[in-house]
Amino acid sequence: QKEVEQNSGPLSVPEGAIASLNCTYSDRGSQSFFWYRQYSGKSPELIMFIYSNGDKEDGRFTAQLNKASQYVSLLIRDSQPSDSATYLCAVKGNNDMRFGAGTRLTVKP
Amino acid sequence: DVKVTQSSRYLVKRTGEKVFLECVQDMDHENMFWYRQDPGLGLRLIYFSYDVKMKEKGDIPEGYSVSREKKERFSLILESASTNQTSMYLCASRRALGLVQYFGPGTRLTVT
Numbered sequence: 061q062k063e064v065e066q067n068s069g070p071l072s073v074p075e076g077a078i079a080s081l082n083c084t085y086s087d088r089g090s091q092s093f094f095w096y097r098q099y100s101g102k103s104p105e106l107i108m109f110i111y112s113n114g115d116k117e118d119g120r121f122t123a124q125l126n127k128a129s130q131y132v133s134l135l136i137r138d139s140q141p142s143d144s145a146t147y148l149c150a151v152k153g154n155n156d157m158r159f160g161a162g163t164r165l166t167v168k169p
Numbered sequence: 170d171v172k173v174t175q176s177s178r179y180l181v182k183r184t185g186e187k188v189f190l191e192c193v194q195d196m197d198h199e200n201m202f203w204y205r206q207d208p209g210l211g212l213r214l215i216y217f218s219y220d221v222k223m224k225e226k227g228d229i230p231e232g233y234s235v236s237r238e239k240k241e242r243f244s245l246i247l248e249s250a251s252t253n254q255t256s257m258y259l260c261a262s263r264r265a266l267g268l269v270q271y272f273g274p275g276t277r278l279t280v281t
Binding site (some may be wrong): 064068092096102103104105106109148152156157159160161162 | 202204209210211212214217227259268269270271272273274275
């Protein structure tokens with residue numbers, strides 16, 4: 061079982077809709093959770109991160125954690141074509157950071 | 170503004186060649202990392218370094234070595250390049266007690 065799993069997609073949503081991205085993790089001791097965005101041919105850039113004690117909203121982005129079920133989600137409200145990218149989930153526990161393979165999101169105008 | 174740079178964006182090498190990939194960060198970060206990224210496999214950690222002259226194996230160190238002689242520079246060495254090392258290589262850095270990793274632009278290496 062992979063330590064961090066994501067649906068590879070592609071996930072396609074119309075412009076203006078809510079995009080919902082999910083990630084599951086295996087290490088129950090994980091303490092911090094990250095979402096990176098990676099445009100094609102570019103390096104990952106951090107969107108936001110949350111600790112194990114709560115959710116976080118930043119503009120159109122909301123990261124949510126369900127510790128009992130061991131999954132993290134990223135909601136993107138009012139999706140824009142510029143949000144089209146691969147979204148990487150990363151989890152940090154006692155070991156170093158572990159990345160998922162990413163979900164490719166396409167926002168159609 | 171944080172900055173991680175990598176020596177080449179694209180590199181083509183022949184099987185058996187020794188390959189050097191360089192990474193430099195200007196943020197005075199203690200920790201530095203080398204990953205490779207392949208479709209469907211995500212980011213896999215090759216080696217990391219917690220400080221100068223220190224190095225630790227990651228998940229896939231075979232066929233690679235690293236060097237960290239100065240704090241700002243972390244080099245990845247492919248001792249004898251093979252075709253299965255064709256990949257995107259990403260360097261990252263982080264403060265010692267920090268959470269956020271900053272990535273360089275990546276080097277797309279092709280071994281023929």
